[in-house]
């Protein structure tokens with residue numbers, strides 16, 4: 001039972017980190033209807049900036065710079081690349097993001113080489129123990145930070161002018177433009193927010209028990225993809241629920257792997273995708289989505 | 297041309313190779329209600345989109361002509377600057393943000409306003425006075441409103457930007473006669489508060505009662521124009537747009553020609 005609770009808590013923590021990534025994904029999709037395959041590279045950029053700077057300027061300042069940097073990279077992608085293709089087919093734009101992703105990941109990957117960079121976080125491998133249940137401090141921090149950010153995001157989405165503009169543009173871009181809403185700004189803001197959230201996610205994907213930031217961190221980030229899709233690509237609620245489902249599934253499948261050897265190894269890696277396929281078979285638009293992605 | 301008059305000169309618009317407007321010219325003097333009548337596909341919506349600079353969302357583009365508002369050119373501005381200049385459009389088919397609440401729809405309408413906080417609060421008060429139902433339903437999703445209420449919301453949303461000129465695209469479309477009449481009353485009231493109105497309609501009877509001046513648009517060209525009462529009295533308009541059949545015309549005009557086109561609009 002203790003093991004189950006630990007796995008569950010770990011899963012929820014991991015899931016909240018996936019939710020951060022998925023949320024950025026959904027924000028870009030809602031604002032621009034583009035499936036952003038460059039998301040992992042935003043995450044890598046944020047993590048890289050944090051890791052490189054933390055030795056010199058300290059962890060917290062490095063983290064802030066990483067968040068700002070990833071937001072800037074996101075905005076730059078929108079401004080320098082996506083904007084040139086405005087009006088093009090959405091699937092063409094999705095392919096453009098794949099190109100951007102390949103370039104960015106290649107560049108950061110070249111800088112990283114085979115290094116594994118520590119982000120220099122203050123939690124290290126310390127463990128928090130409550131009764132019989134013990135949890136890495138990094139997992140607790142992840143849960144708190146993600147919870148806080150997600151709450152702030154949802155409040156902003158609901159109550160601020162930024163949120164109103166985002167939702168209006170997502171629902172009907174042409175009509176939003178008639179209201180004087182500047183779609184370019186909405187799209188720029190979406191990319192920047194997605195970048196910032198991805199940078200925070202990068203931090204928690206590279207702290208203990210993970211050794212640090214490396215090239216393959218980008219692949220880990222792609223697990224948020226099934227999270228966003230199974231929740232419904234255009235639903236913020238879906239991103240949260242999807243993130244949690246993927247995190248918990250992965251944690252439980254990995255934890256009980258020993259009992260499930262008949263299914264082969266690496267089940268934890270595979271489980272999120274299996275869940276995604278199963279859910280999409282039942283609900284093609286995802287749990288909370290309204291738009292089917294059949295033609296993307 | 298002083299004040300806040302709208303002046304459209306020789307406007308040419310195409311959707312790709314399709315010409316939708318050919319050299320259309322018209323004027324909306326400050327403080328007036330002007331209507332453009334035309335059947336389905338005449339180019340009415342295209343005209344309004346060209347003025348509000350929203351053609352690109354429909355795959356269209358202005359290829360010639362000018363649009364001035366209060367002497368300032370609108371024809372080279374992005375849509376948000378047109379709103380900022382004081383021209384707001386209520387699109388055809390209402391196009392409320394169905395998944396957002398009534399209040400959030402109104403907030404969206406205020407995003408393009410150049411006004412400060414008190415100005416926006418005043419705009420909201422005015423909208424709620426005009427349409428009390430929008431205050432009653434403030435927290436409800438716009439998609440759940442009736443057609444008439446959605447039209448009120450669409451008009452209210454456009455008024456949130458405190459426009460000096462309101463562009464209305466077939467506000468009576470799909471509404472029951474009683475509701476259409478109520479919308480007409482509010483248009484009159486909005487105008488009496490000092491907002492000019494450019495109303496495009498297939499429902500000529502309603503439009504001619506509201507407007508002081510009218511244009512008839514057919515296949516992208518203005519074919520007729522004049523003071524609304526004169527137009528309402530002309531045989532041509534009576535026969536084609538008001539569904540009034542004189543004995544001669546009845547002989548050769550088919551039933552389809554003389555019924556109100558409004559009724560057949562949704563099927564198209």
Ligand SMILES: Nc1ncnc2c1ncn2[C@@H]1O[C@H](COP(=O)(O)OP(=O)(O)O)[C@@H](O)[C@H]1O
Pocket residue numbers: 311314315316334335336337338339340341342343354355356
């Ligand atoms: N998005 C579009 N793409 C291509 N052609 C269009 C589009 N919208 C309208 N048209 C064409 O332009 C002409 C005028 O259409 P429209 O302005 O919608 O007329 P109305 O509003 O008077 O019914 C029609 O021939 C119509 O087929």
Ligand SMILES: [Mg+2]
Pocket residue numbers: 340341342388465466
């Ligand atoms: Mg029309």
